[in-house]
Amino acid sequence: xxxxxxxxxxxxxxxxxVDLSVNIxxxxxxxxxxxxxxxxxxxxxxxPLVGLETIGGFVTKGLSLNPIQGSPAxxxxxxxxxxxxxxxxxxxxxxxFVTEKLPVLRKYVTPVLVNIFGYSPEEYAGVIRILExxxxxxxxxxxxxxxxxxxxxxxxxxxxxxxxxxxxVARSAASRPLWVKLSPLxxxxxxxxxxxxxxxxxxxxxxxxxxxxxxxxKARRSRLGCPTGGLSGPAIRPITVRLxxxxxxxxxxxxxxxxxxxTVDDVLEYLSVGAAAVQVGTASFVRPGAMGxxxxxxxxxxxxFNVQNIQGLTEVLVPKLD
Numbered sequence: 001x002x003x004x005x006x007x008x009x010x011x012x013x014x015x016x017x018v019d020l021s022v023n024i025x026x027x028x029x030x031x032x033x034x035x036x037x038x039x040x041x042x043x044x045x046x047x048p049l050v051g052l053e054t055i056g057g058f059v060t061k062g063l064s065l066n067p068i069q070g071s072p073a074x075x076x077x078x079x080x081x082x083x084x085x086x087x088x089x090x091x092x093x094x095x096x097f098v099t100e101k102l103p104v105l106r107k108y109v110t111p112v113l114v115n116i117f118g119y120s121p122e123e124y125a126g127v128i129r130i131l132e133x134x135x136x137x138x139x140x141x142x143x144x145x146x147x148x149x150x151x152x153x154x155x156x157x158x159x160x161x162x163x164x165x166x167x168x169v170a171r172s173a174a175s176r177p178l179w180v181k182l183s184p185l186x187x188x189x190x191x192x193x194x195x196x197x198x199x200x201x202x203x204x205x206x207x208x209x210x211x212x213x214x215x216x217x218k219a220r221r222s223r224l225g226c227p228t229g230g231l232s233g234p235a236i237r238p239i240t241v242r243l244x245x246x247x248x249x250x251x252x253x254x255x256x257x258x259x260x261x262x263t264v265d266d267v268l269e270y271l272s273v274g275a276a277a278v279q280v281g282t283a284s285f286v287r288p289g290a291m292g293x294x295x296x297x298x299x300x301x302x303x304x305f306n307v308q309n310i311q312g313l314t315e316v317l318v319p320k321l322d
Contacts (some may be wrong), residue, residue, distance in 0.1 A: 082233030157183030171200030190250030248274030
């Protein structure tokens with residue numbers, strides 16, 4: 001496995017008096033701030049704008065077996081306290097990623113997780129098998145919010161049986177850490193989280209975007225090239241904080257909180273309900289350096305709580321919830 005795959009405990013040092021390093025299963029990250037899939041490109045696009053060595057890690061945009069052109073423009077539109085996107089899972093395909101993108105990414109020591117998706121369990125496994133032979137990858141994040149063509153277009157992530165199947169197949173193909181990105185569109189996320197854990201997930205990302213739409217009433221059409229898109233940003237944070245809280249009560253594996261993080265208080269809110277780390281997405285569109293700022297602010301806040309490490313901080317933050 002490549003040097004970027006994990007950080008041995010002896011090699012991790014905090015930039016200041018507070019140790020921000022966190023363990024996500026077998027991976028050790030220098031801090032709990034991770035760039036979310038779909039908002040950070042393949043990492044290379046943000047390298048001139050963000051000190052990749054300052055963040056805990058990043059997740060690439062989703063990769064499929066074959067290239068996908070994506071949705072028609074426009075692909076983004078602003079909404080009150082959020083953003084809609086309909087990129088359509090555009091990507092270069094896993095083989096082009098391995099030959100064109102990954103060799104450059106290996107120059108950085110920041111852990112790189114590859115987000116993968118497919119339209120059948122076999123496609124997920126096929127992407128992983130190609131990546132397994134490539135050095136420079138820390139782990140995989142399964143996007144299980146994709147339509148399952150073989151099962152009439154339902155989402156993998158909303159059916160416990162399908163979650164178990166796709167995670168099990170991916171686990172069999174993967175030797176690296178396996179994170180599973182859950183859908184928020186479920187009746188009981190604790191049930192789905194437990195199924196994913198039992199099928200072999202090493203960590204869970206909670207959660208994906210929320211289906212939504214925005215209409216230009218003057219033009220009488222959607223503001224996106226597709227009728228609908230995924231809602232992200234501050235508007236979804238209270239909903240996702242609850243999902244993280246529910247999920248962490250059901251499993252023993254780490255939870256990575258994702259949804260609407262813009263300030264250090266947002267980070268602390270997720271940590272207080274049981275998240276081991278967070279992913280930052282929409283904020284990077286507005287401020288490419290947002291993650292570096294959040295990391296610095298998190299260290300200062302931790303220092304103010306007079307703790308030596310991030311674990312001590314999360315223990316201080318745990319709310320009294322009945």
